[in-house]
Amino acid sequence: MYKYDEFDQSIVDTRVAEFRDQVARRLAGEISEDQFKPLRLMNGLYLQLHAYMLRVAVPYGTLSSRQMRMLAHIARKYDRDYGHFTTRQNIQYNWIKLEDAPDILADLASVEMHAIQTSGNCIRNTTSDQFAGAAADEVTDPRPWAELLRQWSTFHPEFSYLPRKFKIAIVAAEEDRAAIKLHDIGLQLYNNDAGELGFRVFVGGGMGRTPMVAPVIREFLPTGDFLSYLEACLRVYNRYGRRDNIYKARIKILVHELGAAEYARQVEEEWAHVKTLGLDPPPGEFERIAAQFALPAFETGIADTVDRSDPDFAVWLDQNVKAHKQPGYAIVNISLKPVGGIPGDASSAQIDLMADLAETYSFDELRVTHAQNIVLPHVKKADLYTIWQKLVAADLASANLDLISDIIACPGLDYCSLANARSIPVAQKIAKRFEGLDRQRDLGELKLKISGCINACGHHHAGHIGILGVDRKGTENYQLLLGGSGAEDASLGRITGPGFDEDGVVDAIERAIEKYRTLRTDGERFLDTYRRVGMDPFKEAIYG
Amino acid sequence: MKLLTGNNLKTGDVVWWTGSDWSRHIAEAADVDGHGEAIAAAEEAARRVNAPYVIDGEATPTGPRPGHIKDRIRAAGPTVRPDLNIKPADPTAGGWVI
Amino acid sequence: MGNALRFRDDTAHEEPAVTLDAFLGQTNATAVRLESDEDARKLIPQLGQLALIEVAFPKFRDGRGYSAARILREAGYTGELRAAGDVLVDQIPYMRRCGFDSFAPEADIDTDALERALSRYEHVYQKAADGRSPVWALRHG
Numbered sequence: 001m002y003k004y005d006e007f008d009q010s011i012v013d014t015r016v017a018e019f020r021d022q023v024a025r026r027l028a029g030e031i032s033e034d035q036f037k038p039l040r041l042m043n044g045l046y047l048q049l050h051a052y053m054l055r056v057a058v059p060y061g062t063l064s065s066r067q068m069r070m071l072a073h074i075a076r077k078y079d080r081d082y083g084h085f086t087t088r089q090n091i092q093y094n095w096i097k098l099e100d101a102p103d104i105l106a107d108l109a110s111v112e113m114h115a116i117q118t119s120g121n122c123i124r125n126t127t128s129d130q131f132a133g134a135a136a137d138e139v140t141d142p143r144p145w146a147e148l149l150r151q152w153s154t155f156h157p158e159f160s161y162l163p164r165k166f167k168i169a170i171v172a173a174e175e176d177r178a179a180i181k182l183h184d185i186g187l188q189l190y191n192n193d194a195g196e197l198g199f200r201v202f203v204g205g206g207m208g209r210t211p212m213v214a215p216v217i218r219e220f221l222p223t224g225d226f227l228s229y230l231e232a233c234l235r236v237y238n239r240y241g242r243r244d245n246i247y248k249a250r251i252k253i254l255v256h257e258l259g260a261a262e263y264a265r266q267v268e269e270e271w272a273h274v275k276t277l278g279l280d281p282p283p284g285e286f287e288r289i290a291a292q293f294a295l296p297a298f299e300t301g302i303a304d305t306v307d308r309s310d311p312d313f314a315v316w317l318d319q320n321v322k323a324h325k326q327p328g329y330a331i332v333n334i335s336l337k338p339v340g341g342i343p344g345d346a347s348s349a350q351i352d353l354m355a356d357l358a359e360t361y362s363f364d365e366l367r368v369t370h371a372q373n374i375v376l377p378h379v380k381k382a383d384l385y386t387i388w389q390k391l392v393a394a395d396l397a398s399a400n401l402d403l404i405s406d407i408i409a410c411p412g413l414d415y416c417s418l419a420n421a422r423s424i425p426v427a428q429k430i431a432k433r434f435e436g437l438d439r440q441r442d443l444g445e446l447k448l449k450i451s452g453c454i455n456a457c458g459h460h461h462a463g464h465i466g467i468l469g470v471d472r473k474g475t476e477n478y479q480l481l482l483g484g485s486g487a488e489d490a491s492l493g494r495i496t497g498p499g500f501d502e503d504g505v506v507d508a509i510e511r512a513i514e515k516y517r518t519l520r521t522d523g524e525r526f527l528d529t530y531r532r533v534g535m536d537p538f539k540e541a542i543y544g
Numbered sequence: 545m546k547l548l549t550g551n552n553l554k555t556g557d558v559v560w561w562t563g564s565d566w567s568r569h570i571a572e573a574a575d576v577d578g579h580g581e582a583i584a585a586a587e588e589a590a591r592r593v594n595a596p597y598v599i600d601g602e603a604t605p606t607g608p609r610p611g612h613i614k615d616r617i618r619a620a621g622p623t624v625r626p627d628l629n630i631k632p633a634d635p636t637a638g639g640w641v642i
Numbered sequence: 643m644g645n646a647l648r649f650r651d652d653t654a655h656e657e658p659a660v661t662l663d664a665f666l667g668q669t670n671a672t673a674v675r676l677e678s679d680e681d682a683r684k685l686i687p688q689l690g691q692l693a694l695i696e697v698a699f700p701k702f703r704d705g706r707g708y709s710a711a712r713i714l715r716e717a718g719y720t721g722e723l724r725a726a727g728d729v730l731v732d733q734i735p736y737m738r739r740c741g742f743d744s745f746a747p748e749a750d751i752d753t754d755a756l757e758r759a760l761s762r763y764e765h766v767y768q769k770a771a772d773g774r775s776p777v778w779a780l781r782h783g
Contacts, residue, residue, distance in 0.1 A: 005781070007765050007777040007780065007781070008777075010764055010765055011763065011765055011767070011777075014762055014763050014764070017762070018759075021755075021758060022732070025755065026553075027553070027554065027591070029591050030752065030755075033588075033594055033595060035730060038702070039732055047551060047556065047594065047595055049558075049614070049617060049618050050557075050558055050618065050621065050622070051551070051556035051557060051558075052556040095556075095628075096556065097554060097555045097556060098553065098554055098555070098556060099554045099555070121703065121705075151767045151777070151778075152768055154767050155736070155766070155767065156767075156768055157708065157735075157736040157737075157739035157740050157768065157770045158705075158708045158709055158712055158736075158770070159705075159708075160705065160708075160736055161702070161703055161704070161705025161733075162705060163705075235709050235712075238705060238706060238708070238709045239706055239709050239710075243703075243704055243706075273716070277769070278769060279768070279769050281776075281778035281779075281782075282778070282782055284782045285778040285781065285782060288781065342624055342625075413613065413614060414617060414622035414623055414625075415622055417614075419614075422617075422623065422624075424622075424624045425623060425624060428624070474611070474612055474613065475613075476613065
């Protein structure tokens with residue numbers, strides 16, 4: 001894992017002092033709420049439905065046990081004993097006092113964490129593959145580049161008042177576990193035919209009001225130049241992105257209006273200039289960072305098999321444990337989606353327990369996933385059964401990864417001042433309706449995603465089944481979408497037809513799923529069947 | 545009726561204008577009639593409230609009830625965590641919000 | 643420009659700034675005002691004759707001027723570069739990094755807060771237009 005040096009620590013500590021000064025000026029009346037708002041937002045502090053909400057950055061989703069324990073401590077000391085893990089691999093606290101915020105940031109800085117640029121029209125926390133450094137299918141660990149991005153984007157003097165927020169995701173495998181094509185910039189590391197490592201660069205994806213799958217704007221970008229290239233991408237956007245209409249201000253609109261080829265041409269032209277300015281750090285800086293992501297000291301020659309005699313354990317093993325690149329090791333996914341629970345929420349006791357497990361069994365490392373779950377990336381297969389037993393005792397052993405009850409849901413109208421409808425109760429009703437694991441496993445991979453408004457924090461466009469909550473004359477109403485995907489086969493869901501009330505949308509999903517069961521061929525997921533047969537049979541089943 | 549609501553500047557707590565002060569309990573909220581904006585501006589300038597706004601509400605036997613579900617959830621707390629509501633474990637809360 | 647804040651040793655330029663169109667049409671002006679939607683690169687052929695470029699910030703959220711400033715400095719402009727309009731105290735450190743060396747904010751600036759803001763960060767992560775060494779250069783110096 002990356003460790004701060006004196007420079008990193010100095011910058012983050014200074015940020016705490018700066019925000020303390022800004023909060024003091026606000027509380028003393030020296031600045032108005034209008035002036036304070038952009039300052040607090042650039043530090044992830046929102047005024048939400050019930051209180052202030054603080055979003056803490058988890059850079060590329062990677063945490064140490066010590067950092068995880070600090071998240072539990074903050075939940076206990078300053079909030080109401082829980083936190084909410086988000087689709088951007090961050091954590092949010094819902095009940096923060098403004099007067100406590102500087103102390104919270106100081107506590108975070110003591111474990112090399114911060115809330116810098118977790119909101120605002122700036123470059124946000126870079127997200128990545130939750131299995132980075134462990135996945136059997138990656139060409140390299142993408143996180144050293146993500147850390148370079150973190151440093152480059154932190155207080156970037158030119159790109160802190162962009163037309164709109166800016167999200168970058170980076171992966172290094174063919175399987176896209178970070179939804180890169182639905183980001184402002186998506187970077188995929190791969191080896192070209194000559195065996196050189198570089199990036200495929202996607203620009204202009206996104207969800208929200210106008211969802212778009214990002215086009216490729218550069219097929220191969222050598223790794224050494226990538227920061228100056230991104231500087232050029234951002235500069236073209238900062239200069240020409242729309243500022244007349246907040247709903248058209250994301251880079252996807254600029255790329256769409258210019259056309260991907262013309263946007264790419266402008267970036268190349270800018271890059272030809274920017275590349276001469278010496279903005280790229282020397283290779284030694286990448287090597288310094290990469291050395292800190294070296295593989296842990298894995299044991300070799302250990303057993304690569306697992307005793308499956310406990311049937312409940314075997315189910316969890318099949319569903320939640322993934323292949324590791326190191327023989328004898330595995331990747332454990334801890335589902336934060338128990339039936340009846342709130343997707344992504346964890347109590348301080350659960351957070352502490354996950355930190356303990358990581359310290360004892362996973363080389364001190366955890367990950368947050370964009371699907372709002374937690375990962376122990378480096379677990380010895382021999383320890384899996386013990387870990388599972390401890391997870392069962394903490395209500396963290398739901399064996400539902402990637403199944404219909406592993407629902408992504410935004411906080412919705414229960415917490416969010418932008419929402420039009422509640423998301424969480426719908427997620428809970430669906431999970432309850434499909435409670436039996438045998439039934440869920442029979443349905444196979446089925447990604448269900450719920451947003452409580454058009455901003456799409458719950459990724460409804462990218463769900464095999466998506467739900468969008470809307471306000472219909474003061475009443476919550478839910479539109480149903482089918483056919484989206486946030487993976488390497490990215491696609492946008494289509495609305496089935498008229499919306500439903502809360503119970504109605506659960507019934508409609510069940511009808512669509514029963515239709516799928518009658519139509520599917522061997523091995524077909526819901527999404528595959530939908531793509532093969534189209535919307536009509538489902539529409540008929542739903543509204544028929 | 546018209547209700548005036550906002551958040552406490554320091555704590556972020558949801559608060560309601562009672563006619564003379566701010567309360568966390570909507571049952572104590574007063575009808576601000578046509579004076580909401582003026583009270584809001586004065587109170588915000590004095591930093592006794594943050595981001596105040598006026599909403600429509602109705603008088604009911606149990607007290608004022610906001611017209612929109614969003615403000616009813618603000619008044620009561622998240623529907624999915626009744627234990628965190630302003631009146632925890634109030635069995636009537638669900639019906640009041642929805 | 644009574645409340646202009648200057649970070650230059652030379653004397654303030656007195657000639658009023660002309661619009662970009664006027665400047666491109668009459669080649670003897672020495673001060674120009676660039677609106678936020680105008681292309682800074684149009685000035686590059688005639689940078690040598692300019693002593694003042696004023697960049698407009700109609701709203702603090704409009705960040706185009708940050709790119710304009712860097713483009714002008716990258717092109718070798720050494721004259722006064724002024725940020726004018728809705729310029730907030732907490733933005734000035736970013737603007738200084740982009741090459742602005744004078745400020746004409748619409749609203750009064752709390753000079754104590756500005757002084758604290760400008761001296762606060764000992765280190766920066768990026769190379770920009772202010773000549774500060776980024777931490778990667780210090781690490782590998």
